[in-house]
Amino acid sequence: DQQVKQNSPSLSVQEGRISILNCDYTNSMFDYFLWYKKYPAEGPTFLISISSIKDKNEDGRFTVFLNKSAKHLSLHIVPSQPGDSAVYFCAARGTSGTYKYIFGTGTRLKVLA
Amino acid sequence: DTGVSQDPRHKITKRGQNVTFRCDPISEHNRLYWYRQTLGQGPEFLTYFQNEAQLEKSRLLSDRFSAERPKGSFSTLEIQRTEQGDSAMYLCASSLQGGSYGYTFGSGTRLTVV
Numbered sequence: 670d671q672q673v674k675q676n677s678p679s680l681s682v683q684e685g686r687i688s689i690l691n692c693d694y695t696n697s698m699f700d701y702f703l704w705y706k707k708y709p710a711e712g713p714t715f716l717i718s719i720s721s722i723k724d725k726n727e728d729g730r731f732t733v734f735l736n737k738s739a740k741h742l743s744l745h746i747v748p749s750q751p752g753d754s755a756v757y758f759c760a761a762r763g764t765s766g767t768y769k770y771i772f773g774t775g776t777r778l779k780v781l782a
Numbered sequence: 783d784t785g786v787s788q789d790p791r792h793k794i795t796k797r798g799q800n801v802t803f804r805c806d807p808i809s810e811h812n813r814l815y816w817y818r819q820t821l822g823q824g825p826e827f828l829t830y831f832q833n834e835a836q837l838e839k840s841r842l843l844s845d846r847f848s849a850e851r852p853k854g855s856f857s858t859l860e861i862q863r864t865e866q867g868d869s870a871m872y873l874c875a876s877s878l879q880g881g882s883y884g885y886t887f888g889s890g891t892r893l894t895v896v
Contacts, residue, residue: 673824703884712786712873712887713825758824767838768813768877770885772824 672696673761675773688746690776692759699761704744707756749780786888788874794894802860803891807876814857817873864895
C-alpha cells in the first residue's frame with residue numbers, strides 16, 4: 670500500500686527553465702510534508718517542508734505547493750540548474766504522534782545544459 | 783560537527799552471517815532513525831529512538847533485526863542470519879525534537895548479502 674506516490678520516475682528539463690515534480694498521497698491525516706534531494710552515493714538532503722495548514726512555502730529557487738483537497742503536492746524549481754540533477758523524494762508524516770515519514774519512490778531530475 | 787556518520791560505508795557478507803552497523807548522530811539531536819532503501823524505492827522506516835528509548839518499530843523489522851541506542855548517543859543496527867533480501871542501503875538520520883524541519887541523513891551503509 671503505497672501511501673505516497675511519485676508517478677513520474679524521471680524528468681528532463683532545460684537549464685534555466687522550471688522543473689515541476691509531483692507527489693500524490695492517499696492519507697488525509699498526513700500533516701507535514703518534506704522534499705529531499707539525493708545524489709548518488711550520498712544520503713538524502715532536506716530541501717523544503719510544508720505544513721498542512723499552508724498551501725505554499727518558498728525558499729529561494731524552491732517552492733512547494735500543497736493542494737489538500739486533491740491530496741497533491743508539487744515542488745517547483747526556478748530556474749533549474751545542472752547541479753539540481755538528482756533524485757527527489759517527497760515524504761509525509763501522520764498526525765498520530767509518530768515522527769516517521771513515509772517516502773515516495775522518487776523522481777530522477779536531469780537538468781540539461 | 784560533521785553531520786551524521788555511518789560505519790561502514792559498504793559491507794559484503796555471506797548469507798547467514800550477522801552484521802552490525804553503527805550510526806553517530808549530530809551530537810545535539812535527541813532523535814535517531816533507521817531507514818532502509820532498496821533500488822528504485824524511497825527510504826522505508828525501520829525504527830526510531832528518542833534518547834535511548836526505542837519508541838517505534840516498523841513491521842519490516844523482523845526478529846532478526848535489532849537496534850540499540852545506549853546512553854542516547856550512537857546507535858547500532860544488527861541483522862542476524864542475513865538473507866539476500868536484506869541487501870539494501872541502510873540509512874541513519876537524526877533530528878531535534880519533532881523532526882518537523884526534516885531529518886539529517888547520513889550517507890548510509892550499503893549491505894550486499896551474497
